[in-house]
Amino acid sequence: MTPLSRYRRHLRIEVLLAVTAYAVALQTFELMFVLGAAALASGYVSDGPRGRYLPIWVTTVLAAMLFGWSVFSFLANPDPASVMALVGRLGCSLAVLRLFGRRSAREDRQVILLAVVAVVGACLYSFQFLFGLLVVVFSLHTVQVIMLNRLQSGLDDARADRRGLTADLPVPPVEAASGRSPIGEFRGLVVGCTFVACVLATGVFLIFPRQIDADGASLGSRTGFTPEVDLTRNDQLEQSNREVFTVEWADPQGVPIQWPQPLRLRGAVLDRWNAADRRWMARAGRRYLRTVTTSGDPDEFVSLGAAEIGRGLYTQTVTMRSLATSRVFARWAPLAIACDQPRTFTIDPADLELEDTITGELDRFTTYRLLVDPNPSPEAIESIAGDAIPPVRPPIFNVPEVREEAERILSERAPELLEPLIDADEAVRWRRNRQIAETFTRYLRGDDFRYTLDLRRFVQRRGVDPIHAFLTEYRFGHCEYFASGLAGLCQSLGIECRVVTGFVAVEYDDALGRYIVRESNAHAWVEVRTGRWSWREFDPTSSEVLDELQAGRRSWADDWRWLYDRADFLWTSRFVTFDGKSQATLADRFGALVGSGGWGVLEDARSIARKVNKYFQLGPAGYIWLGIVALAVSLGVVAIVAELRRRRRIRQVLHAGRDVPLGRLREAAFYLDLLDVFEVAGCAKPGSTPPLKHLDEVLRVRPDVAEAARPLVELFYEVRFGDRRLDASARRSAAESVVQLRAIAEGGLS
């Protein structure tokens, strides 16, 4: 048995991991099933006892066909962004194909290289935790496979060297020169190498130069909340079902209920289109920002500015799970806020946007509550906003093509809305604004437009505004494009409106009495001003999409999803979004730790204990439970270490190599205690003396101990050299004899 015995299997696992990682990244599971099944089949067909290989010409032809398929795929969709996906697919296919050919270590290296290319290519397309986990496993497994390949390469070269010799007599075959325990030491080396490689990789990861504030740019393409709408990205979004927070929606009596409509939770309000940067932004120079401070009592509400907090208000309770953000997600219109932590919130009275930019991000374990009036009276809004909302604030939208498109739509669908209003009163103007917005919404919800998360065909061109391209050319996109289209059409006609991003809570858990909000529930919609103190929500995204979101997609796997979500949250918050700011924070913490001389660690431990206690809602007794768990874990670690040390000592005493099974060691373990007894009796056994000979020495010094120990020594000989097996009762009996012997030895000394 050598480390090379399972080399072929490890190579197959390597290819399987690469195929799986690629499929997870590109969401092409049919490819995984086909290639994965083929890779598994190669274990029987090529690497099995029959050893059938494809002829070289067949593999060459198939490889050429795969290459042609990739080229054809690229020509059919000449998108530079998809090149690495095609390269990865080609790499996976060729690697699997290679498994069916006759190959040496050199060809195996090609298989490894193809697998690596596929995985590195897939890295450009996915950021999700499962893929990251697969990449890490693949990387560490690759370390082992490369080491095995080096061994196989040496064996192949040695064999080739012998084959090249011609002599009168047969040349002896290669015999691998090997020490006592090649497998154990190879495994140890692999573990050591992977550990050191991981440490070095993490070190490089921590110090790699990054942007100071990447603003989630490294988050990549997945559904989720972003505080701004960026239309420059044209990749494929992944649907992420990670739970970000839960919402309890209680009626004025405090009873949790499910709202008849989806709960639109506003996170960010954006009212200015920056055509140069191609993104929606919040207007600059907010002069009316106010701050409110919560006490830390979740029942103590602080008014956001409303003159009077009425009784008929709904209560929205948000418990953060796996999202860290400064934004407060609130149903329109929040009038008061409370939080379980002392925090200072900033409110923009013009759009009731709430944010905590002072205390820190609202992350896991944070709970805040809001008093919400779903249908606020103009007076209530006026009391909060005051001068922040001017009577008229004409929007600036400098894309003439969009205005032309807006006029074209209105001329086709409601030409009367294009006629100028002369001497019309304010109410008529507001009503017409609403009618125009409704017309545009119906237009965008029509069959001409299609909702999709795959934007790879949405080619961004210089000089072409993406909203105009969406409205006139492509007519597909996700909610941000639909909302941008509606807001662009309205603003181009001078209608005041704004894009709102946040979440739509649709998945109601009856057992919990709460809405479960996932990343896939992130949404964007539009609020159109329909009065001096009133705004109305318009969602141009097709209602079927929301229906799909409402479907919930719950399955038995979702019961275990919390586990995956925790890991996914850690992956995203600690790894994927790690940027220059995180680096600076880490450096500060490390500096503080060094400066505080270890007190920082204690503080961190306390903080973690507090968080865990709070998470499980254990109360003050939770610390006792935590202490018990910590003690049990510590004792377990000590027991494992002691057992491992004892096992090593037994091996040393018995001169047993790694080939001696554990069961045999356990059976001879009483001998170790016997040696301790000899030591107690004052006649320790030298390592070089055989046990029976040593017994003669003991007989001279302590005849009582020697007589009692003789059966045990003979039993040891039978076990160690006589191939005698001891069952549990015999082992117990031997252990009891040793205990009695110890008593004799100690008695003699006293």
Place this chain on the structure above:
Amino acid sequence: MRYRYHLNLAGVLYLAVTLLVGFAATIRPNNLLVWIFGLLLGLIVISGLISGGALFRISMRRLDPMNGRVDRPMIVRYAIQGGSRFIPLFDVRIREVPSRDADSSDWSTFAAGAFAWVMHAGPGETVHAEAVFVPRRRGRMKFHRLEARSSFPFGLIGKSVTIERELETLIFPRTCRIRASAIEKLLGGGIGGGRSGPGTGSIGEYAGLREYRPGDSIRSVAWKRIRPDQLPVVIQRAMPSPPRLILVLDLRRPTERLRLVEGSNHREQEEEAISFVASIAETAIGLGVEVGLRIAGTSMPDLPMRGGRRHLGRLQAQLAAIDLDSERLDREIVIPPPNVASVVVVHVDRVDPSLGHHGAWHLLPANLAEFAARPTEGRAPSMQPREAGGTESDNGEAAA
């Protein structure tokens, strides 16, 4: 001991891929790529550390192969011990390094390079690996230096250690099996059964009794023949007298003055003559014949007629050590009379009856084809028995 690092093509390619991934990680804010980039960098560091640490203070010892033979596998064994206390050795290749000087006795002029492969050796553990050489010519072969090379674990950076370890070994001439009937013919009376000579000793057939002398083995005392009033007597045994053969190799004429057809390789002809002698000696000793050796034209000592494998080794060593470049001497050689031993004289170019007595056999390398038990095929032409008619004289016929 000399340590060296080697960056091979795989390492260069790996570096290029690493830089590419690093570049991609720089232009795309992708932390997974950053981690992979760090892993790739880490593997470079580990590769250098492991291959360097494992070979640090490595101990290599070449076990003396004693001798080899032309066209036969010569196994050279090495004892390898890792010097590191923690890092085991994996995938280490031990190879002989050719001499820097133009040394005709260097091993590289005898055989193609070969290496011994060590799959694993634990820290402080000694393992034995073997390399197989197939020498293509006869003579004194010298090994000078040993090199241990490893690019484990990842094949990126190689590390080699070179150690001076000199050793000289003899490569025996190539032999082929001679027909037993041919040997019988050379011996005249044939091999026959056991024969006793005039000498006495402690082994052999019963010859008589004699009085005990101090120094006689107690085993040879004939206890049954002793009366109480008599001195002990011992059994006298006659020494066995196997057939004897004296091989004479005629190298009196220098290589360049050999009388061969134009275009033929003189040195090759001499080597074939040596090989012929070695073949006769090997087969004859295998048949129980006592064989002696005389080499005319050199200063090498005569070997007496003896049997056994050890004596065969001495004979072949003598033949292996012949330096054909040395000056040829016109030295008188002593050849026993025909009643003592049969004499076979092997000449290189032409038969010279003045060497040996009237009953001696005179052979040429071309006669090897007639004597060989089975013709060997598929070998290098220089090693095959030459067909009769290759020389200018006698058409290869044996002359008595």
